[in-house]
Amino acid sequence: MKGFLSTLFFLFICAAFSFAQQFTVATYNIRYDASGDVGNLWKDRYPHLVQLIRFHGFDIFGTQEGLKHQLEDIKNNLPGYTYIGVGRDDGKNGGEHAAIFYNVTKFDVIKQGNFWLAENTETPNKGWDAALPRICTWGLFKEKETGFEFFLFNTHFDHIGVEARKQSAKLIVRKAHELGNGIPMIITGDFNVDQRNESYHVLNDGGEVTDAYELSPLKYAPTSTYNGFDIRKTGDSRIDHIFLSKPFSVIRYGILTDSYQGKTPSDHFPVMAEVHVP
DSSP states (O other): OHHHHHHHHHHHHHHHHHTSEEEEEEEEEOOOOOTTOTTOOHHHHHHHHHHHHHHHTOSEEEEESBOHHHHHHHHHTSTTEEEEOOBTTTSSSSSOBOOEEEETTTEEEEEEEEEESSSSOSSSOOOTTOSSOOEEEEEEEEETTTOOEEEEEEEEOOSSOHHHHHHHHHHHHHHHHHHHTTSOEEEEEEOSOOTTSHHHHHHHTSSSOEEHHHHOSSEEOOSOSBOTTOTTOOOOOOOEEEEEOTTOEEEEEEEOOOOBTTBOSSSBOOEEEEEEEO
């Protein structure tokens, strides 16, 4: 009888996990294709960048700084993935994107859209004290196997505007409520502020979302997320973040410091989190 009950308990646990949602989410500033990046040109970097993504098994991930041709290079070398997002300069293909890539065998896109981090969210423009136009791309995703739905917002905050960063953080949460209040959400991006900055705490301490780093029982964070193409760079400053709402939990979190021939695929390390929803 005891053995029978143990078997039943084991089968119950297996069944519970089979219906649970578990996937790997990441954020990756891929560095725009700059002709001045001597020794780190995009044509040399992107094959290693794609292999990194494939090896670590990102299921869905936000990117920053990608120009249209860079996104196409990734898509063409990442079988089974596609992306959503538009250029921040014209709402079409112009300028840097905050594109979201996802595994098409695992997720469907129910709805998608973009808004600018500005007082006028509908057209390309600079907000508050920002130096450049900044955009947020979002999607409402449905996990094919379970039907679980969640929002993913991906963005790149301004590198100059202090007020712009604070207001952008508030804006994303407000937009999430407008689009689907109560639906779980993930916010990924290069926020250009680390865990000690006021703008970071607007999000992390606001009661809506929490940094995956804080939620994870297993953390691999050997250095800062920005490396400046210098593999020797040290520190603990995390400016690339993954924020999660309830009911997401985190199994493991990592700043992935993969390199090739003493080089890094981007001037940022990707950040990944394996997430779970009971």
